[in-house]
Amino acid sequence: MSKIKVCVHGLGNIGKYSIEAIEAASDMECVGVVRRPSSIGKNKVDLREVDEFSSIEDLIKAKGKPDVCLIATPSRHAFDDDSLYLKYGIHTVDSFDIHTEIPEIVEKLEKVAKENNAVSVTAAGWDPGSDSVIRAMLEAMMPVGVTFTNFGRGRSMGHSAAARAVDGIKDAVSITIPMGGGRHSRLVYVVLEDGVSLETAKKRLAADDYFAHDPLDVKAVADSDELAMVCDSSHGVLMERQGASGLTDNQRMIFKMDINNPALTSQIMVSCARAATRLSAGCYTMIDIPPVLYLNMDRKTAIKKLV
Amino acid sequence: MSKIKVCVHGLGNIGKYSIEAIEAASDMECVGVVRRPSSIGKNKVDLREVDEFSSIEDLIKAKGKPDVCLIATPSRHAFDDDSLYLKYGIHTVDSFDIHTEIPEIVEKLEKVAKENNAVSVTAAGWDPGSDSVIRAMLEAMMPVGVTFTNFGRGRSMGHSAAARAVDGIKDAVSITIPMGGGRHSRLVYVVLEDGVSLETAKKRLAADDYFAHDPLDVKAVADSDELAMVCDSSHGVLMERQGASGLTDNQRMIFKMDINNPALTSQIMVSCARAATRLSAGCYTMIDIPPVLYLNMDRKTAIKKLV
Numbered sequence: 001m002s003k004i005k006v007c008v009h010g011l012g013n014i015g016k017y018s019i020e021a022i023e024a025a026s027d028m029e030c031v032g033v034v035r036r037p038s039s040i041g042k043n044k045v046d047l048r049e050v051d052e053f054s055s056i057e058d059l060i061k062a063k064g065k066p067d068v069c070l071i072a073t074p075s076r077h078a079f080d081d082d083s084l085y086l087k088y089g090i091h092t093v094d095s096f097d098i099h100t101e102i103p104e105i106v107e108k109l110e111k112v113a114k115e116n117n118a119v120s121v122t123a124a125g126w127d128p129g130s131d132s133v134i135r136a137m138l139e140a141m142m143p144v145g146v147t148f149t150n151f152g153r154g155r156s157m158g159h160s161a162a163a164r165a166v167d168g169i170k171d172a173v174s175i176t177i178p179m180g181g182g183r184h185s186r187l188v189y190v191v192l193e194d195g196v197s198l199e200t201a202k203k204r205l206a207a208d209d210y211f212a213h214d215p216l217d218v219k220a221v222a223d224s225d226e227l228a229m230v231c232d233s234s235h236g237v238l239m240e241r242q243g244a245s246g247l248t249d250n251q252r253m254i255f256k257m258d259i260n261n262p263a264l265t266s267q268i269m270v271s272c273a274r275a276a277t278r279l280s281a282g283c284y285t286m287i288d289i290p291p292v293l294y295l296n297m298d299r300k301t302a303i304k305k306l307v
Numbered sequence: 308m309s310k311i312k313v314c315v316h317g318l319g320n321i322g323k324y325s326i327e328a329i330e331a332a333s334d335m336e337c338v339g340v341v342r343r344p345s346s347i348g349k350n351k352v353d354l355r356e357v358d359e360f361s362s363i364e365d366l367i368k369a370k371g372k373p374d375v376c377l378i379a380t381p382s383r384h385a386f387d388d389d390s391l392y393l394k395y396g397i398h399t400v401d402s403f404d405i406h407t408e409i410p411e412i413v414e415k416l417e418k419v420a421k422e423n424n425a426v427s428v429t430a431a432g433w434d435p436g437s438d439s440v441i442r443a444m445l446e447a448m449m450p451v452g453v454t455f456t457n458f459g460r461g462r463s464m465g466h467s468a469a470a471r472a473v474d475g476i477k478d479a480v481s482i483t484i485p486m487g488g489g490r491h492s493r494l495v496y497v498v499l500e501d502g503v504s505l506e507t508a509k510k511r512l513a514a515d516d517y518f519a520h521d522p523l524d525v526k527a528v529a530d531s532d533e534l535a536m537v538c539d540s541s542h543g544v545l546m547e548r549q550g551a552s553g554l555t556d557n558q559r560m561i562f563k564m565d566i567n568n569p570a571l572t573s574q575i576m577v578s579c580a581r582a583a584t585r586l587s588a589g590c591y592t593m594i595d596i597p598p599v600l601y602l603n604m605d606r607k608t609a610i611k612k613l614v
Contacts, residue, residue: 020555021552021553021554023553023554024450024551024553025450099614102610102611103607103610103611106610123614126448130444130447130448132613132614133444133598134441134444135613136599136601136609137437137440137441137598137601139601139602140437140574140575140578140598140601140602141433141437141571141574141578143331143332143574143578143603244331245328245566245570245571245573245575246324246328246330246331246573246574246577247327247330247331247570248324248327248567248570250567251565251566251567251571252564252565253564253566254562254563254564255560255561255563256561256562256563257558257559257560258558258559258560259552259558259559260552260555260557260558263552263554263555264552264558266552266553267448267449267450267552267553268447268448268552270553271447271448271450285610285614286614287597287598287599287609287613287614288597288599288606289597290594290595290597291440291444291447291594291598292443292594292595294443294444294446294447295443295446295447296450300410302443302594303409303410303592303594304409304410306439306442306443306446306594307406307409307430307435307439307592307593307594
């Protein structure tokens with residue numbers, strides 16, 4: 001069987017780990033990375049010998065049309081970047097993580113995907129993403145109850161990117177600290193631009209929707225080197241639900257993981273890329289997808305091995 | 308919106324809890340229980356004022372055709388009992404739990420379901436069932452690794468039913484005890500028929516495929532009253548996987564639950580009954596079903612609330 005041709009849009013953390021996850025998947029090949037023209041030639045080692053291109057048009061000219069593109073740029077660019085590929089009928093997978101805007105992006109992507117007879121899987125990381133699937137399953141198993149999703153301690157990629165996008169902040173790392181009951185505080189280390197005070201940076205951060213809802217601590221460090229020593233990519237989650245199945249109370253479940261964050265996100269995107277090639281045109285979140293479609297095995301094998 | 312009309316086949320443990328779980332679901336109504344003619348009039352309290360019938364034909368005559376039937380009889384009768392309803396175009400959900408025979412029952416039910424333009428969801432309990440979904444998700448998140456599923460301590464309904472079906476055993480309870488690494492021992496309490504020795508019963512149990520693969524302890528008790536004091540319906544599972552996402556090792560996940568066993572099984576069957584009304588004809592295991600279809604809410608609400 002021929003391999004699924006996957007390309008990657010962007011070569012940040014997720015782009016880099018996506019290349020690795022595609023390499024690890026025996027049914028896929030990475031046909032190229034599309035990057036900003038100004039980035040071409042940089043971070044060669046992260047490419048792992050995959051060819052780089054400054055546009056999807058260039059990639060198609062050189063390699064033919066890929067089956068799927070993994071969108072590895074910040075969430076706020078997801079819709080525009082998905083659209084670049086969908087218009088060529090290339091399936092897309094993004095890890096859009098602005099929870100409040102997911103219904104809206106689903107609706108917009110649904111339209112573009114269907115117009116181009118392609119599949120777009122959105123919000124496909126671990127939260128939103130695989131955690132969403134767990135939440136749906138917990139709800140199906142115990143319809144009465146409340147699920148607490150406790151993140152961390154760990155660096156939030158979405159929050160870090162959001163902090164870096166704030167005016168006056170040169171570089172930033174945002175650490176999520178669980179407070180129990182699904183509440184979290186944010187500890188943001190920032191490298192300030194010249195002439196910007198810590199107080200100003202903190203105010204701007206607190207006004208951002210990513211940070212507006214949680215207790216916030218902001219600390220300044222001298223430069224990106226010092227910032228890099230603050231936190232590695234380990235992260236985790238503890239999901240808890242107690243509730244009732246039917247009329248029976250005291251049902252208790254937990255899901256817990258301790259993980260390398262971008263590695264898991266990228267692996268999930270790769271599994272969703274596989275699913276994308278098996279779905280009919282439209283936009284999907286992970287709760288819309290039969291789990292068997294993520295797997296590098298046929299249905300019969302999956303039923304035998306996993307059911 | 309009109310409610311989903313559900314009937315229940317059998318009034319054992321699962322039948323009884325299924326009636327409760329249907330009652331708790333605001334989008335469903337229980338239109339009747341189909342029981343052996345010899346059981347009609349017994350265990351009235353378990354019926355919770357639902358009408359009982361001695362055949363699906365009688366139920367249809369009195370109440371019209373139900374949308375779905377929950378098959379609440381032992382696994383070994385699942386295919387025959389599913390077929391009774393599928394032939395009328397009534398969707399079925401069973402909790403068939405003989406893992407090694409699932410590929411075969413899927414194939415057989417697929418044929419019958421499609422012939423009758425109905426949906427059959429099989430192996431829909433917690434293991435196989437929701438645990439299968441978790442196993443598939445863990446595999447999608449960490450393709451390299453081994454998942455250990457550690458059951459118990461708790462009474463296995465499937466193993467207890469299998470023990471009771473053994474010649475010379477009047478009544479039995481089988482307790483599953485986790486040994487770590489996905490291994491278990493079985494502790495079976497039996498009420499022997501007159502003239503049958505414990506040694507004979509143990510030999511017969513050990514020859515049964517349900518018990519052939521694990522360390523087995525068998526103890527005799529005097530009667531069913533003493534047996535009932537051995538173990539309640541609490542059960543649980545600890546699923547563990549450590550492995551690699553892409554090329555990154557040391558990813559660790561666990562799923563753990565402590566639950567009332569028949570209550571959870573029945574709730575999952577009810578959630579699958581809802582899914583059955585939203586799927587196209589054919590046979591499904593839970594890894595074949597988009598999780599959103601289990602939920603008593605529309606997709607838009609589910610995306611907003613759970614993704």
